[in-house]
Amino acid sequence: MAQIDSEKYAVATQLQLTWWRFRRHRLAMVSMVLVLLFYLLAVFADFLATTDPHATDARTSYIAPQPIHLFDDDGSFRPHVSGIKGVRDMRTFKLVYTVDPSRKVYIDFFGRGYSYNLFGLFETDRHLMTLKNPERGDGIFIMGTDLLGRDLWSRLMVATRVSLTIGLVGVTISLFLGVLLGGVSAVYGGLVDTVIQRIIEVVRSMPTIPLWLGLAAALPNDWSVLQIYFAITIIISLLAWTDLARVVRGKFLALKEEDFVMAAELAGASQGRIIFRHMLPSFASHIIAAVSLALPAMIISETSLSFLGLGLRPPAISWGILLQDAQNIQTLALAPWLLLSAIPVVVVILAFNFLGDGLRDAADPYG
Amino acid sequence: MIAFITRRLLLGVLTVWLISVLSFVIIQLPPGDFVDAYIAQLSASGSQVSAAEADSLRHLYGLGEPFYVQYGKWLARIITGDFGESMEWRRPVTEVIGDRIWLTLLLSFAALLLTWSLALPIGIFSAVRQYSFADYAFTLIGFIGIAVPNFLLALVIMYFSFVWFGTSVGGLFSAEMTLAPWSLAKVWDLMKHLPLPALILALGGTAQLIRIMRANLLDELRRPYVVTARAKGLSETRVIVKYPVRAALNPFASNIAYLFPYLVSGSIIVSIVLGLPTVGPLLVKALVAQDMFLAGTIVLLLGVMTVVGTFISDLVLMWVDPRIRHQMD
Numbered sequence: 251m252a253q254i255d256s257e258k259y260a261v262a263t264q265l266q267l268t269w270w271r272f273r274r275h276r277l278a279m280v281s282m283v284l285v286l287l288f289y290l291l292a293v294f295a296d297f298l299a300t301t302d303p304h305a306t307d308a309r310t311s312y313i314a315p316q317p318i319h320l321f322d323d324d325g326s327f328r329p330h331v332s333g334i335k336g337v338r339d340m341r342t343f344k345l346v347y348t349v350d351p352s353r354k355v356y357i358d359f360f361g362r363g364y365s366y367n368l369f370g371l372f373e374t375d376r377h378l379m380t381l382k383n384p385e386r387g388d389g390i391f392i393m394g395t396d397l398l399g400r401d402l403w404s405r406l407m408v409a410t411r412v413s414l415t416i417g418l419v420g421v422t423i424s425l426f427l428g429v430l431l432g433g434v435s436a437v438y439g440g441l442v443d444t445v446i447q448r449i450i451e452v453v454r455s456m457p458t459i460p461l462w463l464g465l466a467a468a469l470p471n472d473w474s475v476l477q478i479y480f481a482i483t484i485i486i487s488l489l490a491w492t493d494l495a496r497v498v499r500g501k502f503l504a505l506k507e508e509d510f511v512m513a514a515e516l517a518g519a520s521q522g523r524i525i526f527r528h529m530l531p532s533f534a535s536h537i538i539a540a541v542s543l544a545l546p547a548m549i550i551s552e553t554s555l556s557f558l559g560l561g562l563r564p565p566a567i568s569w570g571i572l573l574q575d576a577q578n579i580q581t582l583a584l585a586p587w588l589l590l591s592a593i594p595v596v597v598v599i600l601a602f603n604f605l606g607d608g609l610r611d612a613a614d615p616y617g
Numbered sequence: 618m619i620a621f622i623t624r625r626l627l628l629g630v631l632t633v634w635l636i637s638v639l640s641f642v643i644i645q646l647p648p649g650d651f652v653d654a655y656i657a658q659l660s661a662s663g664s665q666v667s668a669a670e671a672d673s674l675r676h677l678y679g680l681g682e683p684f685y686v687q688y689g690k691w692l693a694r695i696i697t698g699d700f701g702e703s704m705e706w707r708r709p710v711t712e713v714i715g716d717r718i719w720l721t722l723l724l725s726f727a728a729l730l731l732t733w734s735l736a737l738p739i740g741i742f743s744a745v746r747q748y749s750f751a752d753y754a755f756t757l758i759g760f761i762g763i764a765v766p767n768f769l770l771a772l773v774i775m776y777f778s779f780v781w782f783g784t785s786v787g788g789l790f791s792a793e794m795t796l797a798p799w800s801l802a803k804v805w806d807l808m809k810h811l812p813l814p815a816l817i818l819a820l821g822g823t824a825q826l827i828r829i830m831r832a833n834l835l836d837e838l839r840r841p842y843v844v845t846a847r848a849k850g851l852s853e854t855r856v857i858v859k860y861p862v863r864a865a866l867n868p869f870a871s872n873i874a875y876l877f878p879y880l881v882s883g884s885i886i887v888s889i890v891l892g893l894p895t896v897g898p899l900l901v902k903a904l905v906a907q908d909m910f911l912a913g914t915i916v917l918l919l920g921v922m923t924v925v926g927t928f929i930s931d932l933v934l935m936w937v938d939p940r941i942r943h944q945m946d
Binding site for chain 2: 448451452454455456457458459460461463464465467468546550553554557558559560573576577579582583586589592595596599600603604
């Protein structure tokens with residue numbers, strides 16, 4: 251057994267070694283599963299949403315989270331929610347909701363709801379859960395509703411997709427800049443290296459939020475949601491590439507001195523071949539680790555900007571926009587469940603951090 | 618050592634220059650020239666601007682001329698202390714900003730001190746008592762500090778203090794002190810209100826520094842010279858504080874230069890949530906209202922403040938760590 255293992259060990263590629271070592275890191279493994287689950291959830295956001303996240307209804311304003319009852323009175327498995335009646339308090343003019351347990355609204359699995367595009371390819375209107383014969387104002391309000399009566403669970407699903415992909419797109423741009431500038435800096439050295447290093451230092455010593463805010467505020471009001479989305483992503487990644495560039499440069503410089511690089515050089519390999527065939531594979535795992543540590547920072551940036559009202563703008567939905575509703579204490583006192591949207595933010599960021607730590611430890615499989 | 622200071626100083630000047638260009642870009646970004654916007658705003662509020670006045674304004678700001686000329690004129694006036702006028706408030710920008718810039722500085726600096734004074738002892742403790750209950754507890758708090766964006770932390774603390782104590786934690790002054798002129802009583806009031814926002818602001822950076830300090834010190838503690846020191850019979854405190862801690866401080870030091878920009882940045886968003894009278898809320902309001910001179914000036918001042926703060930923290934570290942002093946020669 252040990253014999254086979256060591257044979258496998260000897261011929262394994264760098265990424266395989268990293269993976270084997272990473273698997274031993276339990277917290278990081280759990281985090282990876284969690285991150286994958288979140289991305290899965292992002293892919294099927296509309297399918298998991300129970301009602302149209304944009305649909306407003308004044309009759310469902312600020313409904314507290316409502317449980318789903320799994321069993322009927324006779325003990326059979328028939329998930330349902332109770333009917334809700336809103337009565338206006340004639341003294342305060344506030345809608346007061348009372349649960350009517352006698353009226354049951356049954357849940358339909360894989361039923362029809364609002365239509366959406368799955369994977370942006372085909373249109374469908376199937377959802378995981380919808381209501382059978384709902385009356386107006388009925389809904390599955392697992393997380394309650396906001397001021398405009400929109401279902402928070404459905405909004406959170408769509409927001410997760412937006413916030414998680416912004417992180418991915420942003421990191422891709424940062425990665426491109428970082429690998430390019432870090433690589434150029436290391437390969438050419440000399441004046442080029444000095445200039446790029448000074449630029450990195452200057453960018454790193456600037457306060458980011460005021461600059462982001464200033465740039466984001468200048469985006470024209472008539473831009474579409476998609477245009478704003480990409481503009482914000484670019485603004486965030488413009489200041490976030492420096493860490494990746496430092497990692498790439500450091501690794502490049504360290505590897506340049508390695509024997510196998512010299513061997514390749516003596517064997518007459520071209521510079522491109524040395525970089526892409528020999529050097530890149532051996533620090534790919536470091537880059538993956540750096541990326542997974544850069545992603546949560548990216549997500550926090552978008553959330554902060556949108557939270558301040560200068561990132562994505564409604565009707566776009568993102569974590570920051572959801573939290574924006576929870577910004578003042580009056581609203582929070584009235585509808586504390588608005589703060590529930592903070593939980594996925596914290597969980598995802600934590601998971602990415604553990605994942606990144608695990609990857610970083612695993613990136614040196616011989617260490 | 619002189620070379621190091623000069624290098625840092627030059628880099629600081631370069632950064633300030635870059636920030637001034639960016640601030641000017643931010644001022645210029647909204648469509649249309651800002652004299653048009655200014656005139657529109659004035660006529661909306663009922664006052665008229667004659668064509669001659671408009672022309673003199675355009676000439677003053679060099680509108681219609683190339684970007685670098687406009688930038689040059691703007692920079693020249695800034696150096697004489699004229700930051701332009703806030704369109705929304707109809708008062709000079711410097712007057713609108715007033716004390717707020719100093720309160721921002723105070724808050725960021727307090728958070729910096731707090732970060733240092735928390736991260737150092739906790740980092741040392743966590744490394745020396747590795748895998749103890751306290752180590753795990755601090756690690757957990759550290760992860761929370763990293764994972765919870767500080768505005769979220771501010772929101773949650775605000776909510777729970779409202780639920781449990783029925784009071785709002787916001788503000789840097791109590792209600793009766795807000796408008797009072799500066800006095801000893803007001804300063805004392807400020808000191809009483811400062812710790813909570815500073816702590817909220819400091820937690821993220823502290824968490825990171827604790828982790829760095831712990832990791833570095835753990836590496837150092839395994840070195841043979843530590844064994845030698847112990848074998849010589851030095852007391853445990855002396856063994857740890859005298860050598861490994863000082864050695865572990867080095868990478869810690871290089872990170873601190875980036876801590877201050879991070880804190881200034883964070884103070885903006887924390888101030889908005891907690892309603893602190895710093896430049897944060899003013900900046901966001903100015904940007905939303907496209908009051909560009911005010912916004913640009915705030916970005917510039919924050920940038921300059923950051924650079925100065927970073928430079929000072931570099932000097933402090935040089936003074937503390939002899940190796941930085943000698944390495945740079």
